[in-house]
Structure formats: structure tokens, C-alpha cells
Amino acid sequence: MKHLKTLYQLLSALLLTGLSSCTNLLNEANISPNVVDPAVSNPNMIMPNIMVPMANKYLDWGWGNISGTMQHIQHDGWYGGVNHYEWAPEDWNIYYDALRNNEFLLKSSGKFHQGIALTMKAFIFGNITDFWGDAPYTESLKGDKGLFEPQYDSQEVIYKGVIEDLKQAAAIFATGDNSGYLSGYDTFYGGDVVKWHKFANSLLLRYYLRVSEKLPDLAKAGVEAVYNSGVYLTSSPEDATISFVGSSASNMWPYIFKLDQVGQSNFRRIKPAQTLLSQLMKTQDPRLQVWFAPVHVQWVADKSLPKPVDDYIRKDGVPTNMAYADDVTLKALITDGHKLTKRFNPDTYTGAPLDTNLFVGVPAGMRWPDTYNGNPTPGQTVENQHVSQLSDLYRYSNDNRFLKGKLISASEVAFILAEAALKGYQTGNAKTHYENGIRLSLQAWGVEEQYDRFIGRPEVAYQGNLEQLITQKWISSWTMSAEAWMDFRRTGLPRLEAGAGSAQPVLPVRFIYGDKELSLNRHNANEAIKKLEKTQYAIQPNNQWSKPWVIQGTGKPW
Incomplete structure (x- = not known):
């Protein structure tokens, strides 16, 4: 304003x-x-x-x-x-x-x-x-x-x-x-x-x-x-x-985060609640992609996988040497048109259930929400690549429309x-x-x-x-x-x-x-x-x- x-x-x-x-x-x-x-x-x-x-x-x-x-x-x-x-x-x-x-x-x-x-x-x-x-x-x-x-x-x-x-x-x-x-x-x-x-x-x-x-x-x-x-x-x-x-910090959109460039930790901390996200997905609500971003790395079930879980992220189906990466790296790959996934074998995988949707929220009131959906980096090391973030709109310090x-x-x-x-x-x-x-x-x-x-x-x-x-x-x-x-x-x-x-x-x-x-x-x-x-x-x-x-x-x- x-x-x-x-x-x-x-x-x-x-x-x-x-x-x-x-x-x-x-x-x-x-x-x-x-x-x-x-x-x-x-x-x-x-x-x-x-x-x-x-x-x-x-x-x-x-x-x-x-x-x-x-x-x-x-x-x-x-x-x-x-x-x-x-x-x-x-x-x-x-x-x-x-x-x-x-x-x-x-x-x-x-x-x-x-x-x-x-x-x-x-x-x-x-x-x-x-x-x-x-x-x-x-x-x-x-x-x-x-x-x-x-x-x-x-x-x-x-x-x-x-x-x-x-x-x-x-x-x-x-x-x-x-x-x-x-x-x-x-x-x-x-x-x-x-x-x-x-x-x-x-x-x-x-x-x-x-x-x-x-x-x-x-x-x-x-x-x-x-x-x-x-x-x-x-x-x-x-x-x-x-x-x-x-x-300046006093007149920008609060929390996020032109001045929060080191790690974007404030931005990464805020996730969509699964309660809201499920409602938006169920009705194909057009506001979904205005507010939230797809996961950077999507889980894919694959019964032919010889191990319970992939060790590395796949780029267009081909394993990379990255078990995880920061969101800047992942976003750059996605912007270039690459599809990032990780596979698991539902017959041999014994961990907590994995959400394979493109949009994934954090369930309300979890005891340890930083571990959700197979996060390889719990504890705010880098973003949880298997859970949606807010859309890029909320990375900015101002936007006169929204x-x-x-x-x-x-x-x-x-x-x-x-x-x-x-x-x-x-x-x-x-x-x-x-x-x-x-x-x-x-x-x-x-x-x-x-x-x-x-x-x-x-x-x-x-x-x-x-x-x-x-x-x-x-x-x-x-x-x-x-x-x-x-x-x-x-x-x-x-x-x-x-x-x-x-x-x-x-x-x-x-x-x-x-x-x-x-x-x-x-x-x-x-x-x-x-x-x-x-x-x-x-x-x-x-x-x-x-x-x-x-x-x-x-x-x-x-």
C-alpha cells in the first residue's frame, strides 16, 4: 500500500x-x-x-x-x-x-x-x-x-x-x-x-x-x-x-521473508494443514494452487523395487546422487521441467504410511510433525521435500493483489x-x-x-x-x-x-x-x-x- x-x-x-x-x-x-x-x-x-x-x-x-x-x-x-x-x-x-x-x-x-x-x-x-x-x-x-x-x-x-x-x-x-x-x-x-x-x-x-x-x-x-x-x-x-x-521488516508481509534469506527457515516452517488441503483436493478447489505448492519430491509406490525405499531422489525416473536437497536446488530442477520422485515398495516397506499425492499437508496436532511423510531431514535441517510448502506467492514481501x-x-x-x-x-x-x-x-x-x-x-x-x-x-x-x-x-x-x-x-x-x-x-x-x-x-x-x-x-x- x-x-x-x-x-x-x-x-x-x-x-x-x-x-x-x-x-x-x-x-x-x-x-x-x-x-x-x-x-x-x-x-x-x-x-x-x-x-x-x-x-x-x-x-x-x-x-x-x-x-x-x-x-x-x-x-x-x-x-x-x-x-x-x-x-x-x-x-x-x-x-x-x-x-x-x-x-x-x-x-x-x-x-x-x-x-x-x-x-x-x-x-x-x-x-x-x-x-x-x-x-x-x-x-x-x-x-x-x-x-x-x-x-x-x-x-x-x-x-x-x-x-x-x-x-x-x-x-x-x-x-x-x-x-x-x-x-x-x-x-x-x-x-x-x-x-x-x-x-x-x-x-x-x-x-x-x-x-x-x-x-x-x-x-x-x-x-x-x-x-x-x-x-x-x-x-x-x-x-x-x-x-x-x-x-523493510516493518512494512512487509509478515513472516515471509525478503529479509529471511538464510535458509528461508520461517517460510519452510509453515505448512498447509492436511485438514484444509484434503478439503481443497476433494473438491478440486481452484484456490488450492494459489495458496499451496506441490511437493518437490513425490512418493511413488513400486512393487518391483528390490528394496523397501529408494536411497536417492529420481530425476525423470533415473536415480541421482541426492538423498535430499534444499528447496532452491529442487525448485530449479522442477522449473527446468524435471519430475522428481522417490519410490518405495509397499510390500516390503514397514515405516509410517507414505502419502503419494502431489499435494501433501501436515496432519493436525502431530507429536513430531517434522518427521512426517518420510522426511529424510527432520529437525529443520532443510525443507521436508515430501510435504507441500506455501505457494511462491508467500515467499515475497509484498504483492498488491493478494x-x-x-x-x-x-x-x-x-x-x-x-x-x-x-x-x-x-x-x-x-x-x-x-x-x-x-x-x-x-x-x-x-x-x-x-x-x-x-x-x-x-x-x-x-x-x-x-x-x-x-x-x-x-x-x-x-x-x-x-x-x-x-x-x-x-x-x-x-x-x-x-x-x-x-x-x-x-x-x-x-x-x-x-x-x-x-x-x-x-x-x-x-x-x-x-x-x-x-x-x-x-x-x-x-x-x-x-x-x-x-x-x-x-x-x-x-
């Missing part, structure tokens, strides 16, 4: 603005010389410092531990958090830091900026309560008034507040007025008030659905109101996203409306929305031309059940696994199972309150912990397997 190039200049300018304001106010009583006054300063300059960190953090969750939980990816190195849910207490400082900056926008004089601030406030607090549960809300951000130990509000209060803030934001955007906006500062929509209106209403749909089991009347009325307005995301170019410049941090998509909105229709809400035809959700996801990943073939497959053609709908929504949430996690908590779908390496036989449902909060706001944090439902899988109440209010009493996801 071209605007990210100016991020550090904006930060510097903001600092100078703050210092200038301080100089003018030093002689005024009861006003801190260290605070920028919203009444006289430029609110545009703070916008990227809220939008960019929050989009990056949402991507971070959806590309890391949560992506492993939802079995989009697995790691075959440093895999405890991603594959086995070995989660430590998680602090939320980045969210409250962003909220403090956001207060500047909220107090500014411009209605457009206030609308953005309300939208981002809702998004941030929505994330906080989604991931942790109860949290400081009505008493938060009042340190300037001497309130340093804010009480926690219930999830019900926070979700209702999120919804009200989004309704207020939508009303502001409905005026069509973006007065006071200066070009170059809105990293999502470039000051387009219509798209901001659609974004706010789309988040409303997300959060109405989030509370639909606990507050069904509120959810039904709210979803129907947004649907009847016709104002929500309807095409993939309207998705709320940021792109990446790719010039490598984006995404907060919400038109595809997600279509699936929300489809589910709402299945629930009996008046939101049109469930089949139409379901098919549109798939089409919009294919559109976002550049393979829309294959929609007719794909939707015609028996496994994909609309069947009118929630499991099929949520499964397709789960696939479409690739790089947005956080939302798939919320759906899983709410519905128990798709039917994911923890692997043998997990400490518990079920998937986690929340983050653990952080050590800083437990230290600095102990009493209120402990009161919130008492309200969690300590399940049979939770060793202690403040645990990733304790249920927050939003799923208590629902029997979901397990």
Missing part, C-alpha cells in the same frame, strides 16, 4: 504537532503539556497509526496460532503454539494503546473522523472481548482521570456497546460527508465514505451473528435492518484491507446472510448468498473464472445445511482464521479434532488473560475469571479451554 511508505513521516509529523501544541499550552493551568489537543491538531495524521497496527494484529492472529487451531496451517518447527495450543498468558496492550490513539479521533471536530473512530473502537473492543472474554470497557481509557484499575464489563455489555458504536458510525457515514479528510491518510478506503458505511454495516452483521445464540431477538432485528438497507460489502474490491510496501491484511470481506458478509436466511431471518435466499460467498472468495484470489465449474461439483453445490455453509466459509477465511475460530466456537463447525500432541482432546476457545493485567489490575481480573465456565479440560479457570459468556450454555463447540 503506497500510503504505508509515509507512515514514519506521519509519526514524526504527529510528534512535531504534539510538541508544538505543548509549547503553546505550557502556561495554561490543568492541561498536560504532553497531550496533543484534538481541537487544534490534525486528526488525519493519527488514522494510519490506528488502522495499520490493528490490521496487522488481526492478520497476525489469523496467520499464527489461530490459523493452526483452525487447521489452515501447521508448523513443522517451533510448533507448540500453532499445532498443540501451548498458549501462554496473552497481554492486550496493543489494543488499548490503539484505543488511546483512537480517542483522539473520537474527540475531533470532524464527523467523518468520528465515524471512523467509532468503527475502529468497535472493531478493537470486538476483538478484545472475542479473544479474552470480559474486559475493561466503560471504565477503560481513563488513566488521565486517575482510574488505573478499571472494572471489567461483561461480554454482553461490550457486544451491545460494539453494536451501538457501529450503528452511530453508520448513521454518520450515511450523510455522505467526509469533510476535513486529507488525501493519503485513510489506509483502508482513501476517504471513501460510502465504503466506510459498508464496512461499518458489515461489521454490524458480524457482531449480530456473534451474539445470535445469546441475544436472538437483537440479532434477528439487527441483521434484517442491515440487509434491508442494502449497504454492506458486495464485491471483493470493497474488502477492508491493507497492502504491504515490502521495503498479500493483504484483511479485516472483513464481502465473501464473509455473503455467508453471514446465507446463515441468517437458514435461521429464518428475512435476508433473502440462502442458496443465492451461499453461492455468492464462494464466488466472491474466488474473485478475491483471482480464480473467479473457475466458479461455474467449481459450484457445479456435487460436494460444493448448495445442499441447504449449516455444516456445508460453515465449511465453505472456513475455507474462504484463509489468512482470516480468527473469524473462522469465532464461527467454530459458536457452531462447532467445521468438525475439527485436536491431534495427539494437544494437551487436551478439544480445540481452545479463548486467550488467557495476560500477566500484566493480573499483576496491575488483579482484583478486577480475578472477578472476571470467576465468571468464566471452567470446563473439564481447563486445568485452571484462566485457561484457553474455559468458556466465556458468549458460548456458555450453548453446548458449543464441544
